Amino acid sequence: MGEQHTYRVIVRGTWDGLTDEARERLLGEASEHGMLSMRFTEEGSLSYEPSPLKHFSWRYVLVSDAADGEEMAAALAEDRAETALKGLGYGFRDLKSTVTDLDTMKVNRKSASRR
Secondary structure: OOOEEEEEEEEEEEEOOOOHHHHHHHHHOHHHHOHHHOOOEOOOEEEEOOOOOOEEEEEEEEEEEHHHHHHHHHHHHHHHHHHHHHHHOOOEEEEEEEEEEOOOOOOOOOOHHHO
8 A cells, every 4th residue: 555645625516406305405404514514524524505506515535545646536525425415315417526635735834034
């Protein structure tokens, strides 16, 4: 097993073909999935705005081989999101991911003279 990197992945998508029941459930649970619920977790964190009920995002933290890169992290996160959405009975389309490799991310710190 090679070097492991930690990735933060945001999977964005659009609700599509929601049943009346699914729409009702999403609207009823919207307060649990707003701005304050946005966290990067292994199991994923769903967030969306209830009005209009159009787009959503899942936030994941994944650890995988650095050699597989960001593309693999994106594919894994999209697969997890797809599985979760299907399991919940929610219709969706257009999944797209944004990946950040936390192990290569550059941190800009202010020098003591600039504080």
